[in-house]
Amino acid sequence: MTPGTIALVLLLTIVAVGSVIGFLAGRRGELRLEEWTVAGRGLGVLLVWLLMAGENFTAFSVLGLSGWIYSKGGPTLYILVYLALGQVLLLFVGPLIWDFGRRHGLQTIGDFFTRRYGSEALGAVVALAGVTFLLVYLQLQVTSLGIIVEVCSFGQVGRVPAMVVATAVVAGFVLVSGVRAVVWVSVLKDFLLVAVAVVVGIGIPYHFFGGIGPMFAAVEQARPGHLTMPGSTTVNTHSWYITTVLMSSLGLAWPHMFGSIFTAKSADTIRKNAILTPLHLLPLVLIVFAGCAAILAVPHLANGDLSLLMAARLAFPPWVLGLIGGAGALTAMVPAGIQILTASTLLAKNVVPSVWRRTFSEVAVGRIARVGVVLVALGALYLSMHSSATLVSLLILAYSGVGQFAPGIILGMFFDRVSPRGVLIGILGGLAVTGTLVWTHHDPFHGINTGFIGLCANLALVGIFSWREPGPAAGPSAEAGDQFAR
Amino acid sequence: VKKPSIRALGLALVPYVGMCFSVALWDRLDPHVLGLPFNLFWILCWLLAMPLILTAIYRIERRR
Numbered sequence: 001m002t003p004g005t006i007a008l009v010l011l012l013t014i015v016a017v018g019s020v021i022g023f024l025a026g027r028r029g030e031l032r033l034e035e036w037t038v039a040g041r042g043l044g045v046l047l048v049w050l051l052m053a054g055e056n057f058t059a060f061s062v063l064g065l066s067g068w069i070y071s072k073g074g075p076t077l078y079i080l081v082y083l084a085l086g087q088v089l090l091l092f093v094g095p096l097i098w099d100f101g102r103r104h105g106l107q108t109i110g111d112f113f114t115r116r117y118g119s120e121a122l123g124a125v126v127a128l129a130g131v132t133f134l135l136v137y138l139q140l141q142v143t144s145l146g147i148i149v150e151v152c153s154f155g156q157v158g159r160v161p162a163m164v165v166a167t168a169v170v171a172g173f174v175l176v177s178g179v180r181a182v183v184w185v186s187v188l189k190d191f192l193l194v195a196v197a198v199v200v201g202i203g204i205p206y207h208f209f210g211g212i213g214p215m216f217a218a219v220e221q222a223r224p225g226h227l228t229m230p231g232s233t234t235v236n237t238h239s240w241y242i243t244t245v246l247m248s249s250l251g252l253a254w255p256h257m258f259g260s261i262f263t264a265k266s267a268d269t270i271r272k273n274a275i276l277t278p279l280h281l282l283p284l285v286l287i288v289f290a291g292c293a294a295i296l297a298v299p300h301l302a303n304g305d306l307s308l309l310m311a312a313r314l315a316f317p318p319w320v321l322g323l324i325g326g327a328g329a330l331t332a333m334v335p336a337g338i339q340i341l342t343a344s345t346l347l348a349k350n351v352v353p354s355v356w357r358r359t360f361s362e363v364a365v366g367r368i369a370r371v372g373v374v375l376v377a378l379g380a381l382y383l384s385m386h387s388s389a390t391l392v393s394l395l396i397l398a399y400s401g402v403g404q405f406a407p408g409i410i411l412g413m414f415f416d417r418v419s420p421r422g423v424l425i426g427i428l429g430g431l432a433v434t435g436t437l438v439w440t441h442h443d444p445f446h447g448i449n450t451g452f453i454g455l456c457a458n459l460a461l462v463g464i465f466s467w468r469e470p471g472p473a474a475g476p477s478a479e480a481g482d483q484f485a486r
Numbered sequence: 487v488k489k490p491s492i493r494a495l496g497l498a499l500v501p502y503v504g505m506c507f508s509v510a511l512w513d514r515l516d517p518h519v520l521g522l523p524f525n526l527f528w529i530l531c532w533l534l535a536m537p538l539i540l541t542a543i544y545r546i547e548r549r550r
Contacts, residue, residue: 074513080529081505084536088498091540092490213521220515220523227523228513238509245506271544278536285530414489 004154007322011152014192014326018185018333019169025184026177033366036178037107037345038262045272047183048264051338052273053280054186055256056083057193059144059332060137063305065284066291071304073223073231076288078241082248084278089252089410091274095267096413097258108342109258109405110350116412117420118472120354125424126405127350129431130255133398134343135376138336139383142167144305145332146384151309152325154318163384166329170337171377175370179263182337189334192327194283199320200312201286204293207315215293222296235444243449250455253405256335256342340380344372397438400451404430407455407462415466422465430458494546501539505532 001009026036034040043051061079068076097112104115109130114123145166146159173181202212209215220227230236251257264270287308294307297314301307312324348369353360360368408423434454437443443450490498512528519527 074525077513077525077529080533084533085501085506087536087540088501088543091543092494092498211521213518216518216521216523228515228525229509238513241509242506275537275540275544278533278540281533282530285526285533288526 003318004156007318007325008153008156010319010322011325015329018188018330019173021188022173022181022185023176025180031178033362038259039179041102041262042265043263044265045269048269049273049276050186050190051183051260053190054334055338058141058335059148059328060140062287062331063144065287066308067304069288069291070294070307072233073226074229075231075233075236078245080281080284082245083281085249086251087274087277089249091271093410093413094261094270094274098261098264098267098270101262107262108346108349109255110346113408117423119420122420122424123350124354127346129401131343131346133401134255134339135379136398138339138380141332141336142380142384143387145329148325148328152321163381166333167377167381170333171340171373174337174341175373179341182334185330186334189330193331196324196327197283197286200290204290204311204315208293208297212289219292219295237447239447240444240449243452247400247403247449247451250403250406253402253409255346256338259342340373340376343376344369347372397435400434400454401431403451403455404458407459417466417470419466419469419471422462426458426461429461430454433457491546491550494543497539497543501532501536
């Protein structure tokens with residue numbers, strides 16, 4: 001067998017095993033909507049942890065993390081930090097969201113805004129914006145998957161066929177098994193990915209430099225200044241770092257994070273999950289080592305996102321590459337699955353009923369959501385094949401965009417008087433400010449993350465409106481019991 | 487809704503100060519520890535400390 005064939009067989013075997021797990025995960029007759037979207041609110045600490053880890057630890061974050069340390073250097077540290085700090089917020093706010101969700105039978109972030117602020121329009125706006133951001137994120141997973149499969153199969157499988165087949169498989173197991181498919185594929189993916197992180201994070205530095213210490217010494221000598229901020233950039237300064245970490249740590253507001261919170265069986269599950277998640281970031285440190293080794297091992301790559309895979313191709317026998325490819329493909333498929341599921345549920349539950357101005361039965365919502373799965377998957381494929389530089393700026397906007405939901409979520413959980421109109425205008429204002437700055441190429445704006453500037457505008461608007469016309473007193477405290485008793 | 491206690495919020499601020507606001511103090515290469523640049527070593531220590539800090543917050547809030 002040629003090296004390419006060995007790698008390809010192993011890669012396809014791993015993806016096939018993952019897919020079978022996904023299809024079997026929901027085999028218990030007809031799934032009710034609540035079972036399909038939030039696993040009947042019955043998952044324990046370990047499964048919720050794996051589900052949320054699957055969302056934080058994506059193919060894009062692996063390729064993007066090594067790509068950033070390769071091409072930008074020091075500023076990359078922000079990725080490790082924001083994921084850890086996000087857990088502090090999750091520890092405080094997550095259980096409140098969970099409790100509010102359980103009492104009102106919520107399944108999406110759109111449901112949350114509709115119920116908390118008594119406004120279907122607000123729920124629909126958040127849902128529609130959420131679907132847009134999810135599509136951008138999803139497109140990046142699909143593109144990353146194409147790159148991984150192409151490089152790891154030594155070009156035997158083209159990027160486009162890989163993306164089409166993988167997206168079809170993901171849409172298939174989401175249709176059949178819902179969120180449980182994602183959870184169980186995540187179990188396999190996580191074991192493989194930790195193994196891969198150890199292999200590349202230690203193996204690549206040893207292969208090229210004889211160790212991690214010598215590797216850093218060589219990089220520091222060859223590229224002075226690369227490993228501190230602003231690294232090989234001019235704009236990613238300390239003020240950029242602080243504002244970007246703060247903004248990105250609001251990742252709790254991603255619509256798929258909401259879905260995962262609602263899958264938990266108790267508020268305590270969410271708290272324990274938040275405590276354990278920083279440990280899941282340790283493998284990312286190994287990915288940083290691998291990307292760092294690639295700086296001198298495979299210099300002058302035009303696309304830094306390829307650096308980890310190219311270095312691995314030089315350092316390892318084909319079967320290891322097949323393992324990396326298989327784990328990498330699953331690492332794209334897990335978040336893709338949850339993002340497709342979340343986007344289609346948002347469309348069916350929050351967007352379609354508001355646009356048609358009527359209520360649908362639960363069975364009808366379930367049918368619309370399944371049509372949504374197919375549409376969202378096709379949309380992501382289309383974007384992946386026509387991806388352009390505009391999409392990169394769209395992603396920056398997507399990350400900054402979801403952060404604009406945060407005031408409505410966090411303040412709304414602690415203060416009754418937060419005004420529905422203020423939240424709506426705050427979100428739209430925050431998005432407008434951020435979008436304008438990003439699209440006029442002012443990101444970062446004088447060393448400040450543009451999403452952060454949008455968030456300041458957003459908070460000001462929420463504050464002004466809530467002071468002048470406070471929301472109805474039927475906020476969370478009107479009905480909530482003692483949160484920590486559960 | 488019961489608001490979080492001052493002690494819990496104060497403890498929550500610790501990792502923000504340690505990993506985020508204080509960046510100018512630790513973002514440098516020397517001294518190297520275990521062969522790692524100092525900034526990377528610093529973040530690694532905080533990642534290991536995070537579960538302990540979060541557990542402490544959890545305990546404080548649960549007692550109330």
